[in-house]
Amino acid sequence: MTWLAETAMLSHGWRRFVLLVLAGAIAALSIPPWFILPALFVTLPIWVWCLDGAERRRSLGKVFGPAFRIGFAFGWGYFTVAFHWLGAAFFIEGGVMIALMPFAILLLAALIAVFWGVASAAAHLLWSNGPWRIVTLATTLSIAEWARGHVLTGFPFDLLGYSLTGTDEMMQLASVIGVYGLTLLAALLAMSPALIWPADGRGLSRRLLPFFLAIAVLAGQLGYGLNRLGEPPSPERSDVAMRLVQPLIYEHADWGKVDPVALIDKLLMLSELQTGPDDKGLADITQVVWPESSLPFFLSQYPDALARIARMLPDTAILLAGAPREQYEPNGANGAPFNAILAIDSDGEVVGSYDKSHLVPFGEFLPFQDWFARLGIKQFVPGANGWGHGDAKRRLMSLAGAPSFLALICYEILFSGDLGDTANAAYLFNITNDAWFDGSIGPAQHAHHARLRAVEEGMSLIRAANSGLTFATDPWGRIVAQLAPMQMGVLDVRPHERLDGTVFSRLRSWPLLAALGLGVLISLLATRGRRKR
Numbered sequence: 001m002t003w004l005a006e007t008a009m010l011s012h013g014w015r016r017f018v019l020l021v022l023a024g025a026i027a028a029l030s031i032p033p034w035f036i037l038p039a040l041f042v043t044l045p046i047w048v049w050c051l052d053g054a055e056r057r058r059s060l061g062k063v064f065g066p067a068f069r070i071g072f073a074f075g076w077g078y079f080t081v082a083f084h085w086l087g088a089a090f091f092i093e094g095g096v097m098i099a100l101m102p103f104a105i106l107l108l109a110a111l112i113a114v115f116w117g118v119a120s121a122a123a124h125l126l127w128s129n130g131p132w133r134i135v136t137l138a139t140t141l142s143i144a145e146w147a148r149g150h151v152l153t154g155f156p157f158d159l160l161g162y163s164l165t166g167t168d169e170m171m172q173l174a175s176v177i178g179v180y181g182l183t184l185l186a187a188l189l190a191m192s193p194a195l196i197w198p199a200d201g202r203g204l205s206r207r208l209l210p211f212f213l214a215i216a217v218l219a220g221q222l223g224y225g226l227n228r229l230g231e232p233p234s235p236e237r238s239d240v241a242m243r244l245v246q247p248l249i250y251e252h253a254d255w256g257k258v259d260p261v262a263l264i265d266k267l268l269m270l271s272e273l274q275t276g277p278d279d280k281g282l283a284d285i286t287q288v289v290w291p292e293s294s295l296p297f298f299l300s301q302y303p304d305a306l307a308r309i310a311r312m313l314p315d316t317a318i319l320l321a322g323a324p325r326e327q328y329e330p331n332g333a334n335g336a337p338f339n340a341i342l343a344i345d346s347d348g349e350v351v352g353s354y355d356k357s358h359l360v361p362f363g364e365f366l367p368f369q370d371w372f373a374r375l376g377i378k379q380f381v382p383g384a385n386g387w388g389h390g391d392a393k394r395r396l397m398s399l400a401g402a403p404s405f406l407a408l409i410c411y412e413i414l415f416s417g418d419l420g421d422t423a424n425a426a427y428l429f430n431i432t433n434d435a436w437f438d439g440s441i442g443p444a445q446h447a448h449h450a451r452l453r454a455v456e457e458g459m460s461l462i463r464a465a466n467s468g469l470t471f472a473t474d475p476w477g478r479i480v481a482q483l484a485p486m487q488m489g490v491l492d493v494r495p496h497e498r499l500d501g502t503v504f505s506r507l508r509s510w511p512l513l514a515a516l517g518l519g520v521l522i523s524l525l526a527t528r529g530r531r532k533r
Contacts, residue, residue, distance in 0.1 A: 005197040009053035012066075015262045016050060017073045023047070024077025031082050031158045032448040033441055035166030045194035047074050051124055064121070066213045067318035070122020071141075075113030076106075082158040082367055092436060112148060112155065128526035131195050131210060136526070138187035140521030142512075149415065153361060156414050158445070160186045164218075165452055169225030172476050174455045175502040181512045182522060184519075188281035189214040190279055214370055234460070236494040237426070242287045244464040244472075244491040245270050246483050250297050250435060260302035266296060268312050273318075274492050282314055285492070286402060291464040292322035292339070292410055293433040298351075299342075308455065310348030316506065318351070318399055319344040322409070322431045325353060327388050336388035339364060341407050341431060343399055354407040356392025358415065376507045394488050395420035397429075405429045405462075405495075413450040413463075417508050422457050427495035433466040443468055443485060451477045458499035475499045 009021055019237035029036040052072045057065035083105060090101035100418055119140040126136050141160070149156030161182030165171045174182060192214040196207045245370040247270055251258045255523030271288050274281045282288065299305055309319055321342050329336035339359070356364075364387040395412075398404040403426035405418055410432045413419070419428070434443040447469040454461040455477035462472050472493035481493050503511075 001193070001197045002199070004046070004251055005049045005194075008049035009198075011050065011053070012055070017069060020046065020050060020070060020073035024079075025081045026075070026077075028078045028081035028158070030163035031445070032162055033151040033444040035163065037163055037166065040160075040163055040190040041193055043074075044070055044187065045197075047071070047120070048137060048191055048194035049296070051120065051127060051128075051133075052129075054124055056124075060154070062454075066261060068117040068121040069112075070117075071123075072110075072113045072117030076109050079109035079112045079151070079158075080106060080118075080170040083112075085437055085442035085445070088440040088442065089436040092267070104356065107158070108146040115144040115148045116141065122522075126527045127525070130526060132522055132526035134194055135190040135519050136523040138184060138191060139516055139523060141187050142180065142184040142519075143516060144200070146509075146512075150151070154415060155361070156416065157411075159183050159451070160509050161399050162449070162452070163190075164221065165448070167222075167225070168476070168478050169222050169229060171455050172225035172228040173221050173381065174452050175228070175458060175504055177511060178456050178504045178509065179452055180509060181504075181515070184512065184515060185217070188377065189217060229476055229478070231476075234496040234499065236496055237403070238423060240287065240426075240495055242462060242493050242495070243282065243285045244270065244295070244462070244467060244470050244483075244488060244493060245291070246287045246468065246470040246489055246491070247294055248435070248467050248486065248488045249294055249296070255296050258297050260297055260305065263297075264302070264305050265307055268308060270488070270490055275332030275490065279492075282317060283311070285317055288313070288317060288319045288462040289431065289462075290319065290321040290323075291433055291466045291470075292431045292468060293322035295321055298324055298326055298337070306344065306348035306350075307437075310346055313344075315344040315346050316401065317346060318402075320429075320431075322433070325355060336386050338388050338390050339409060340390070341397070341409065343397070343448040352397055352399060354409070355388070356409040356412065357390040357392040358412045359387055359389060360411055368436050376393030392420060393405035396425055403427075406459075411446070413453055414446075416453065416456060417504070419453060419457070422459065422505060425459065426498060427460040427462060428454060428457065430461065430463045431465075434468040434469075437485070438467055438486070447471070451479070456502065456504045458505060460496040460498065462493060464497055 008019065023043040023046040023336045026039050029039040047070065054066045054070060063353055087101040087105050090097045099261040123137040124139040127133055145159050159179050161179040164182045164186050165174065166526050192210040195210045199207065245267065247267055272281050287493060313319060321344065323340060325338040325340035325342065327337055338355035342350050345351050395407050396404050399408045403423055404428050406422060406429060408419060408428065408430045413430045434446055437443055450461060450463055451473055454473045454475060458475045460473060460475055464470050469482065470491055471479045471482035474480050474496045475498055481491055483489055483491050
């Protein structure tokens, strides 16, 4: 490791860039669903050592000079591996899109890596020669990760903190500090080996102390999780009985191929399925759930769909269906449609809806649409004139005779601390269509991100997916019932009672902000000490 440390410190130019890209790519093995945490402990120190040897520049070179390129290269490798599964969607389009796929992934990874480049440059401005320098880089990197999850609509996939959530026990610390707090913790712990090498005349015990402290923190995290999971279980609600349908529908990619009659036939058949001799079908069900994009057409195109749904539902039951909803402008023209959850009762009436408010960039809307349109590039998800942004305030859905729940469509579940009115919701409800990414790690990764929201909020999560993963969790994020990926079928579940609250649900990001402020203060003091010397 001494050789690696010295090589990183003395490297420069393209050799340093390649080294960091490779290190970032290996670091990405720590993300869900791989969770190879040692990869982070081996690679993040390389970033530290490269900054130790980075040249100092003046004026704009301080920001966009070698230190920026160091963080950018590491991030480019990390995000290329972390986001590679997004390329699966290009195979659905076929043709020239397959040829464009590697370039699109590399470009997306490069754009996101800019956040880490800025973090690296900022850290180098406050760089010191002692152990506090890992606090500096961990602080600026955590600020960059928070910015990545919020700036320009946000893209919080694969935050560094998910590397510390590989088991049910490890996940529980998110109930205290959330995934952004875990990001700061993961960065600090994984950079600790940078303090072991090179020796610099220090004794071995002194050099190893920070690393042993990091191992102790991980042991403490595991112990906290074991203790929390030992709490008395939360009872199931008696007023909600849900049937989740996993239908394996693939017409979402091309609305022109949809046969509404056959599609409704399939959904009704699955919804009424009796899985055993004791299964009463829909007799005791209060809510039937069809996932996102289960109806890839407007209900106005097949009006009989509502009548057929009404005949299926028991008198007091509601269907919650993922379907497009037409938007009508005051002048009578059609606006951009919404990606919606429609609540349909046993009379065939739409009695409630939620329109997705946090749209996927390039999936459901095109940033700089006019410019991309000239290049022939369009969004992946079909929809005339793109998709409209709904009102996030309407995420709290209330249905007659049932507790209110927080409705979240697809990747809206990713936004830690920004889900909506969790205080007045009984449980989290998420529908998604990850069939775009079948055969990749994407669906499993997305599902794990969703589970962590249940831990953070102390609420049960009900998740219905088109091709997987469909499951229900308790308020500790443990899966209590699930369907296998690519299994066509139904899952009958009841949400659990929510906990009284978690530290994270009460304090949100304030502890993190205090920790980041302390990190900046420590960095400033350490830099001042270096300048005096």
